[in-house]
Amino acid sequence: MNPVILLGEAQLRELVPLDLAAIDQVEAAFVALATEAVAMPPILRLDLPAQRGEVDVKTAWLPRFDSFAIKVSPGFFDNPSLGLPSLNGLMLVLSAKTGLTEAVLLDNGYLTSVRTAAAGAVAARTLARAATPHVAILGAGEQARLQLQALTLVRRIERVSVWARRREEAERFAADVSACFDLRCDVAADPHRALADADLAVTTTPSTTPLIDAADLHPGLHITAMGSDAEHKNEIAPAALAAVRYIADRVQQTRVLGELHHAIEAGVVRADASFAELGQVIARQRLGRERDTDITLCDLTGTGAQDTAIATFALARARAAQAGTFFINDAKTPG
Amino acid sequence: MNPVILLGEAQLRELVPLDLAAIDQVEAAFVALATEAVAMPPILRLDLPAQRGEVDVKTAWLPRFDSFAIKVSPGFFDNPSLGLPSLNGLMLVLSAKTGLTEAVLLDNGYLTSVRTAAAGAVAARTLARAATPHVAILGAGEQARLQLQALTLVRRIERVSVWARRREEAERFAADVSACFDLRCDVAADPHRALADADLAVTTTPSTTPLIDAADLHPGLHITAMGSDAEHKNEIAPAALAAVRYIADRVQQTRVLGELHHAIEAGVVRADASFAELGQVIARQRLGRERDTDITLCDLTGTGAQDTAIATFALARARAAQAGTFFINDAKTPG
Numbered sequence: 001m002n003p004v005i006l007l008g009e010a011q012l013r014e015l016v017p018l019d020l021a022a023i024d025q026v027e028a029a030f031v032a033l034a035t036e037a038v039a040m041p042p043i044l045r046l047d048l049p050a051q052r053g054e055v056d057v058k059t060a061w062l063p064r065f066d067s068f069a070i071k072v073s074p075g076f077f078d079n080p081s082l083g084l085p086s087l088n089g090l091m092l093v094l095s096a097k098t099g100l101t102e103a104v105l106l107d108n109g110y111l112t113s114v115r116t117a118a119a120g121a122v123a124a125r126t127l128a129r130a131a132t133p134h135v136a137i138l139g140a141g142e143q144a145r146l147q148l149q150a151l152t153l154v155r156r157i158e159r160v161s162v163w164a165r166r167r168e169e170a171e172r173f174a175a176d177v178s179a180c181f182d183l184r185c186d187v188a189a190d191p192h193r194a195l196a197d198a199d200l201a202v203t204t205t206p207s208t209t210p211l212i213d214a215a216d217l218h219p220g221l222h223i224t225a226m227g228s229d230a231e232h233k234n235e236i237a238p239a240a241l242a243a244v245r246y247i248a249d250r251v252q253q254t255r256v257l258g259e260l261h262h263a264i265e266a267g268v269v270r271a272d273a274s275f276a277e278l279g280q281v282i283a284r285q286r287l288g289r290e291r292d293t294d295i296t297l298c299d300l301t302g303t304g305a306q307d308t309a310i311a312t313f314a315l316a317r318a319r320a321a322q323a324g325t326f327f328i329n330d331a332k333t334p335g
Numbered sequence: 336m337n338p339v340i341l342l343g344e345a346q347l348r349e350l351v352p353l354d355l356a357a358i359d360q361v362e363a364a365f366v367a368l369a370t371e372a373v374a375m376p377p378i379l380r381l382d383l384p385a386q387r388g389e390v391d392v393k394t395a396w397l398p399r400f401d402s403f404a405i406k407v408s409p410g411f412f413d414n415p416s417l418g419l420p421s422l423n424g425l426m427l428v429l430s431a432k433t434g435l436t437e438a439v440l441l442d443n444g445y446l447t448s449v450r451t452a453a454a455g456a457v458a459a460r461t462l463a464r465a466a467t468p469h470v471a472i473l474g475a476g477e478q479a480r481l482q483l484q485a486l487t488l489v490r491r492i493e494r495v496s497v498w499a500r501r502r503e504e505a506e507r508f509a510a511d512v513s514a515c516f517d518l519r520c521d522v523a524a525d526p527h528r529a530l531a532d533a534d535l536a537v538t539t540t541p542s543t544t545p546l547i548d549a550a551d552l553h554p555g556l557h558i559t560a561m562g563s564d565a566e567h568k569n570e571i572a573p574a575a576l577a578a579v580r581y582i583a584d585r586v587q588q589t590r591v592l593g594e595l596h597h598a599i600e601a602g603v604v605r606a607d608a609s610f611a612e613l614g615q616v617i618a619r620q621r622l623g624r625e626r627d628t629d630i631t632l633c634d635l636t637g638t639g640a641q642d643t644a645i646a647t648f649a650l651a652r653a654r655a656a657q658a659g660t661f662f663i664n665d666a667k668t669p670g
Contacts, residue, residue: 004441051432055405055434057405059392072427072429076433082433092427098419101407327341330345
């Protein structure tokens with residue numbers, strides 16, 4: 001049997017930086033999801049309420065890739081009190097031909113961060129106006145930084161407004177952004193002021209009550225909502241969702257987990273309405289933005305297709321660089 | 336962060352033989368499943384029809400164990416033509432307190448074989464008569480051998496009848512059994528003759544049409560049906576199932592994947608009837624066998640709880656033996 005390749009977080013950070021190649025790889029996954037006979041079962045979710053823990057397992061097979069990923073994403077929200085990060089996890093890469101394990105990517109969630117930020121860039125590239133000088137970011141965590149970084153790779157940004165529930169985090173974010181990206185970054189007093197004259201907004205919070213109302217919408221705005229990946233999370237008010245051109249990463253997921261779910265529940269959007277997916281818009285099967293004055297919203301819940309795309313990308317780079325530790329796994333003990 | 340422990344198939348075969356300790360560990364999982372606030376989500380299943388491939392992912396959290404397993408079981412049925420086994424896979428062990436990855440058990444499906452055989456022994460110990468000298472085995476693959484081996488650990492067996500679709504495989508099985516277990520083993524011409532005066536029968540085939548009919552039942556018989564773990568598989572005729580005392584490993588699974596599913600579909604068993612689970616019988620919450628003349632049937636579809644039980648057992652043994660390879664996974668490259 002072939003050896004299993006093991007890669008740790010440090011190696012994966014070197015091999016797979018957030019760059020245009022990663023964004024193009026994730027875009028390819030969205031196109032495949034919309035146009036090919038992809039197999040992507042519903043997310044497996046294990047809840048451990050006593051530990052404030054949860055684990056998501058995602059997978060997808062895409063005909064264009066020789067391998068597929070199975071991703072395990074634990075979130076244990078008491079970890080910070082133990083000096084550990086809340087989110088971690090790993091990806092397994094299996095051969096799509098034989099099912100044999102090709103690689104174990106012990107990325108502690110890093111590749112998920114990259115593919116999630118890359119999806120934000122794909123959404124902006126596909127749906128935002130060509131000129132989006134002013135970006136609003138809601139939330140000030142790691143993914144807020146990465147979303148902004150990904151945007152700078154696909155759009156010329158001149159100014160950032162950031163809002164976060166804890167003002168000191170927004171201030172730290174603003175200082176970081178000014179230093180790292182040479183961009184003016186202001187802290188907004190509330191989400192509404194952050195959005196007031198933004199061209200593009202990205203929501204990256206775990207909020208369970210809407211942050212963006214219908215009153216915050218204005219012609220030309222594009223919103224990428226990436227915070228909601230579970231039933232109880234909600235960043236966009238149902239009335240706002242009903243007023244925009246809505247595009248999902250995967251409708252069968254956003255109906256259950258995303259912003260769409262809340263709008264359907266509130267009765268402002270019909271449950272049986274047909275919604276476009278990001279990959280369909282890229283593949284020109286469905287309409288995205290038609291006019292500069294359109295208001296677009298992309299609802300990202302995270303797909304196994306993105307995981308397969310980024311994991312196969314990481315494995316190919318590791319092989320090219322001859323990186324990683326090989327684990328020979330024979331049934332018989334040697335000798 | 337703590338290092339991740341890697342164990343390969345050869346090491347796991349040495350650390351976790353099929354023995355009474357493994358059987359007791361799996362029994363504990365069934366008791367927990369019946370009596371504790373276990374979290375066991377439905378199986379995640381990915382189908383790759385073009386490759387004749389399928390992948391099951393199972394998991395369960397049991398309060399009594401400090402860790403939980405996530406098991407990945409691929410089955411790629413064209414693999415033998417490539418000189419590779421159809422079944423392989425691995426188990427991940429995560430901390431139930433922090434979600435951090437503790438171990439990667441690259442067992443190629445070995446631990447699944449052990450926990451499945453152990454479940455057969457638990458079913459026999461719980462439901463079969465005390466004296467079961469004559470055992471019928473349907474199927475002659477690896478799991479048929481392991482089921483018989485597990486039975487010899489909990490019951491005194493004097494004689495075996497084996498049937499398999501391919502007679503030459505049954506003959507090889509019979510020769511192996513005679514040699515390894517010092518037992519008389521006869522090849523039966525059909526399943527009915529194999530069962531004719533058996534005390535205990537184990538079905539281990541991937542059959543999609545029933546092998547055991549109502550006419551094969553006789554007072555005192557216990558049947559363990561472990562072949563059906565998918566919607567289309569079926570070893571027990573609905574009329575036979577309706578005529579026995581039926582016990583499931585997990586009713587919510589057997590209603591969908593197991594023998595019960597076919598009996599409900601055929602209309603011989605009411606879909607809303609209440610069925611006992613193996614763990615409930617062990618914990619004396621539900622009745623199993625009451626009389627020597629009862630006919631009992633245990634429907635095993637395989638549970639994530641068994642995977643968590645065997646994986647935590649393997650990890651504890653590896654730690655005690657200081658076995659395994661340590662993988663230090665820091666975010667920063669050293670130096």
